[in-house]
Amino acid sequence: MSKINLNKISHSYNPNDPNPTYALNPFSMTWEDGKRYAILGPSGCGKTTMLNIVSGLVRPSSGKILFDDKDVTDLKTESRNIAQVFQFPVIYNTMTVYDNLAFPLRCRDFSKDIVEERVNSVAETLNLKSFLNLPARKLTADQKQLISLGRGLVREDVAAVLMDEPLTVIDPDLKFKLRRNLKEINEQYKTTLVYVTHDQNEAMTFADNIIVMSEGEVVQTGTPKELFERPNTTFVGYFIGSPAMNLFKTEALSNDSVMINDTLIKTTTDLTKLKDKNIKLGIRSEYIKLAENQKDNVLAATVDKVEDLGNYKLLTAKVGNLTIKSKINREIEVPSDSVKLHIPADRCCVYEDEKLI
Numbered sequence: 001m002s003k004i005n006l007n008k009i010s011h012s013y014n015p016n017d018p019n020p021t022y023a024l025n026p027f028s029m030t031w032e033d034g035k036r037y038a039i040l041g042p043s044g045c046g047k048t049t050m051l052n053i054v055s056g057l058v059r060p061s062s063g064k065i066l067f068d069d070k071d072v073t074d075l076k077t078e079s080r081n082i083a084q085v086f087q088f089p090v091i092y093n094t095m096t097v098y099d100n101l102a103f104p105l106r107c108r109d110f111s112k113d114i115v116e117e118r119v120n121s122v123a124e125t126l127n128l129k130s131f132l133n134l135p136a137r138k139l140t141a142d143q144k145q146l147i148s149l150g151r152g153l154v155r156e157d158v159a160a161v162l163m164d165e166p167l168t169v170i171d172p173d174l175k176f177k178l179r180r181n182l183k184e185i186n187e188q189y190k191t192t193l194v195y196v197t198h199d200q201n202e203a204m205t206f207a208d209n210i211i212v213m214s215e216g217e218v219v220q221t222g223t224p225k226e227l228f229e230r231p232n233t234t235f236v237g238y239f240i241g242s243p244a245m246n247l248f249k250t251e252a253l254s255n256d257s258v259m260i261n262d263t264l265i266k267t268t269t270d271l272t273k274l275k276d277k278n279i280k281l282g283i284r285s286e287y288i289k290l291a292e293n294q295k296d297n298v299l300a301a302t303v304d305k306v307e308d309l310g311n312y313k314l315l316t317a318k319v320g321n322l323t324i325k326s327k328i329n330r331e332i333e334v335p336s337d338s339v340k341l342h343i344p345a346d347r348c349c350v351y352e353d354e355k356l357i
């Protein structure tokens with residue numbers, strides 16, 4: 001396992017064009033040894049390009065990649081000591097499941113005992129034990145993808161396991177279990193896992209650290225908690241969380257307060273240095289509750305609908321022309337016409353020109 005350092009990396013697929021476009025704008029970051037990372041963002045934002053730069057499938061237009069301080073920028077994939085798992089199975093159909101899993105170890109001359117021990121351990125974790133003696137071609141598409149995953153995870157000595165949307169072909173019920181298994185493997189073997197996905201739920205439940213991307217930019221890197229509580233752009237607030245963060249256009253009225261539909265909402269943000277008029281207040285629906293005896297920061301709203309979503313109720317209400325969503329404890333009775341909603345000052349995020357201040 002290695003620490004991976006991406007130093008001033010950028011990439012264009014048409015660098016010689018008079019007006020080159022950049023799939024990745026310059027960024028630097030370090031992936032610590034033994035952690036779980038997710039690269040998250042919508043289609044076309046540059047996730048695969050970033051992963052392929054680390055694996056060596058793409059050479060960056062600028063910058064350096066260091067594995068444990070060793071410059072690998074010009075090394076081919078085979079020389080980088082990484083394992084890769086792609087969206088669709090890459091396996092040998094004519095070999096048995098056992099031989100498929102053993103292949104990466106045998107190529108590196110591991111002893112028979114180690115091969116047996118690792119293949120059995122990975123097969124156990126991925127529920128493949130009863131198929132070990134079958135030819136791989138006899139397995140279903142999602143079982144074949146498990147073999148691909150197993151081939152990626154079987155070696156303990158790799159710098160990192162790089163996975164590009166590895167669970168796409170897997171049944172939704174099994175996906176949840178596999179993400180948990182991947183976490184166990186990471187905790188047990190301290191393998192650095194890097195997981196590309198466009199699904200925020202996958203990223204939030206899998207990773208210690210998430211790299212959020214948009215249009216070739218790394219827009220925020222942080223723990224799931226940091227991204228949830230303090231999204232540093234309105235894009236992250238909107239992209240992460242379900243429902244998306246409530247975002248309201250507003251204006252500053254004092255050093256720390258903004259106006260939402262004629263109601264003054266106090267925040268804990270210092271608004272004295274605002275330069276732009278484009279200001280938004282962001283608040284997660286998880287933090288908005290029916291007001292009890294609070295007098296300040298209370299919005300009067302008209303109930304639009306209340307949906308029972310199993311472990312909570314989702315209230316959609318109107319504050320003037322604005323739509324506000326609040327997650328309410330399912331035991332609480334929600335009035336059907338009008339409600340008062342409390343907005344906690346310390347949960348408010350204020351954005352100037354779409355950036356957190």
Ligand SMILES: Nc1ncnc2c1ncn2[C@@H]1O[C@H](COP(=O)(O)OP(=O)(O)OP(=O)(O)O)[C@@H](O)[C@H]1O
Nearest residue numbers: 013014023041042043044045046047048049050198
């Ligand atoms: N080989 C290539 N040649 C030219 N342009 C490319 C190539 N590969 C990717 N691109 C472009 O680079 C940008 C980033 O693509 P990339 O595949 O890295 O994004 P992504 O976030 O992984 O998308 P997806 O989730 O759809 O796979 C896109 O505009 C894409 O069209």
